[in-house]
Amino acid sequence: MKIQLDTLAYTNRLRHVSPIQKLVIGIIMLCFVMVAHAPTHIAVFVWMSVWIVGYAGIPWRIYLRLLGAISLFLALSLPPIMLEITARSIAEITEQTVFIYSFGVFHVYIGVAGMKKASALLLRSLSSVSCLYFILLTVPFTEILAVLRRIGVPCMVTDLLLVMYRFVFVFLETVEQLWIAYKARGARHGFSRKMRDAGGLVARLFARTVQRYQQLSIGLAARGFDGDLRVVASSHAFVSRRYAAEAAAVFLLLVALEWWTGR
Template sequence: MALQIDTLAYTNRLRQLPPEHKLLFAIALLLITYCTSVSIQLAIAVWLSVWTVIYAKIPAFIYFRLLLIPIGFWLTSLPAFIISGVGVEHLAAVQADIWQGITWGNVYLYLSRHGIQQAGALAARAIASTACIYFIMLTVPFTELLDSLRRVGCPALLTELLLLMYRFIFVMLRTASEIWTAQQARGGYRTWRLWMKSLGLLVGQLLRRTLENYRQVSQALDSRGFTGDIRIWHSRRYKTSKRYSLEALFGCAVLVALTGWQYVVGV
């Protein structure tokens, strides 16, 4: 999946647009997401889905499969939001917050109306924020993202560390996949005991091979006269699009206006 994401970032239909434009667009929507209501957050998620799936031509299956990740984390936290308990003697104090409930001994367990509202607000914000991040991930190659960070004054040491970390993510995933396949071919996960033993061996081998790959990369850089500065060449052959620029500006302006109007109405 990680390699596929990297491939899509280089082959999407918005590839020719300047990365700075896409970054500013996603960051502006991310800021709006944290200042607005649930309805506008859902509108941002839908609008960015249109940009990602229709404009950038990212396969819908991959995109919505990625969106299942934050939804999965949200589902794991859902019981903590919506399920509450109170002593039977204090039941009258929370009567307005009870949607459904049952008595269990001296405790009354119930579904909280306020908790359900909080869970819905959290889901909308998480999906909208994740859509902003995915738009950057799927339309801006990582090297161009680092180049943009350097242009705005980000320290070179930080961008180089990010580049090396990004490189070793793929190394670790490939190595883990190879070890996992080899262990499965030998029946290493047939029982729970073998599963735990094989997993421990996988982690140990993964660490050893990652350190070995790091040593090889260090030797390769030294043999090529590395002086402490990793330089990446970019052709900068980008084309601005008036249509996309106007749509982004107009959409952000409408979202900001709707957010301000909701604050005024709320007051």
């Protein structure tokens, strides 16, 4: 089984650009988004999307779908920010409102201030999500690990991350195999039966995972494991001047835009 994000990270057009360069661009933009304001957010979002769809060559349908998934969560979090409930009389509501609904003594309303707050939040979230997707879609996890090792993150942490990353895929494959086996042997219909099947699946999955773990520890021992998972990465990454120049220029423009709109 494959995870789409992971596959794309290994196959995109920016694959051979140095992971450090991509990480620096992504992280600086992410930090910048935290301090910037609405108009700049839109600019960052558009620019990051150009990187993802244009330069990295991620199909726009996939990118839209990924954004859609995040937007769903965002949309769910907006009503609590926008909606206000009050037990006071309508006359006492001082702020401008777009919508009011009353039941009994209670009034539910959306104020203009709330709308503004929500839209600012939405824009900020979307633009930071685009920065995050840029990192996730263009830097494979193994290269993130290599960078972490280089900047001196303790081996213990990187080893754990490495094994976890390997295990995620072994685990998914096991889940898929078991699930297919259940279906092939005539998975039953109906909600309660499906639930029972799923329960059985989880129990088997646990047993299999423990078995896998034992096998892996034997495998590690056979390959001379001595408490340290050291590997060398032979990477052919290069730092792209063209992208560095564009990143620097556009970043300056964005700072200027932020300064000009923020005055």
